[in-house]
Amino acid sequence: MxxxxxxxxxxxxxxxxxxxxxxxxxxxxxxxxxxxxxxxxxxxxxxxxxxxxxxxxxxxxxxxxxxxxxxxxxxMLTIQKVEVHLVGYERYQIKDRQSIFNVEESIQEDLKSLLAKDLSTVHKNKDIVKKTIENKVENINGKKYKFIVKEMYFYTTINITVELRLAG
Structure with missing residues (x-):
């Protein structure tokens, strides 16, 4: 091939x-x-x-x-709102929600002067705010109660948790 x-x-x-x-x-x-x-x-x-x-x-x-x-x-932050939460009232058999609401409103009314204040100024004076709440005595259902501040959070809204104690 x-x-x-x-x-x-x-x-x-x-x-x-x-x-x-x-x-x-x-x-x-x-x-x-x-x-x-x-x-x-x-x-x-x-x-x-x-x-x-x-x-x-x-x-x-x-x-x-x-x-x-x-x-x-x-x-430049300022305080816009104050919120108060009451705890420990169950221990004293307070079932009247209106009384609890009135106490919270009373504390908020005392702290109304903090509104529109500078956040850093209010935070520096937190001891004064705490003493203002703790020196307050309220009458609920015929008994006198004092308050102890458990928590305080500062920002544009101040959140305060307050415990109710029997004044004695």
Missing amino acids: RIPPLYRKPSWQRFLAGAAVGGCISWIIFLYMFGVMQERNGFLIEEQANKIKQLQDQITIWQEDYRELNKKNEE
Whole structure:
């Protein structure tokens, strides 16, 4: 068995030469198109990287401004509301919710002067607030009761938990 002598036929020679030249031309066109596309993508990536850097710089500036504003606002916080919660009244069999409500309102009325005051000032004077509540004596159902402050939380709302004790 032998290989057919195709090298003597000019039609096959022209076909193979055309395939080789066509392959070279298509490869050159491919390289040109790929290069142009990569160059465009490179410019796009560089442009996006610059945009990202600018936006990150803006974000850091905004965050710094935001932190400064938060610090200023925290310094300017004022007391908006005083909430008093009475506990320990179950021990003395006080089932009259109206009396408990009246006692809580009475304590809130005594602390009304704290409203619209600066938070830091009120917090510095928390011992005075505590003594104001603990020196108060209330009459509930014919018995005198005093108060002991269990918890005090300061923010724009002052939350005070007060325990009821029999004055004696």
